[in-house]
Amino acid sequence: MPTEQQTPQVDDSLRVVALEVADDLAELARVRAWADRLLQDLPEEQRVEALLVVDELASNALRHGSPPRQVRLLRKRNWLSVEVDDTCVDPACPRPPSAEGGHGLKLVAGMSVSWGQWQRPTGKTVWAELDLTGVASG
Structure with a gap:
């Protein structure tokens, strides 16, 4: 069963x-809901991004990586880092856009x-x- 861990603040x-993310694309809805709950204090536009x-x-880790997988949010004043681990040793790299995908890392780079x-x-x-300048930190 997927679990959530919170590291004590240093x-x-x-x-x-x-x-922790299970090996199932259906987990994406749970990951989004989890992150949305943790980022409620952000203005709408920044939260959506x-x-x-x-x-x-x-999504990339679930589609192209190997389990186990973990998503982390690291947050401090005016800054957010999203980290996703998987056990696939192949590097993540942008693909040419097509009807099947190839837009994800370009979107990430743009935001x-x-x-x-x-x-x-x-x-x-x-x-x-992500730069959260001007946003009250959570």
């Missing part, structure tokens, strides 16, 4: 919340300040950072 400025980033990264990935011997973490 200091008052950083909050990390993690969600952040949720789209969460959805695209989680984030930066995005990238960390490769590990056992998989990868794909991440995106």
Whole structure:
């Protein structure tokens, strides 16, 4: 069963919340609802953009990655990082757009300040950072 983990705050400025994601595309609705609940304090436009980033990264991990998978939101004042782990060692890379997809990482790049990935011997973490300047931090 998928589980949610919340890391104790190391200091008052950083909050990390993690969600284990089962190997099922139906999990995307649960991931979106989880992130939406955690980002309720954001203005509508920023929340929608952040949720789209969460959805695209989680969707890519479910479609192209390997389990186990985890989604993390790292938040501090004026900044949000979305991180998604999977155990596929193949790098995430934009594909040419088609009717079947290929738009996700381009959307992520357009909505984030930066995005990238960390490769590990056992998989990868794909991440995106969003600027929340002018928004009260949660």
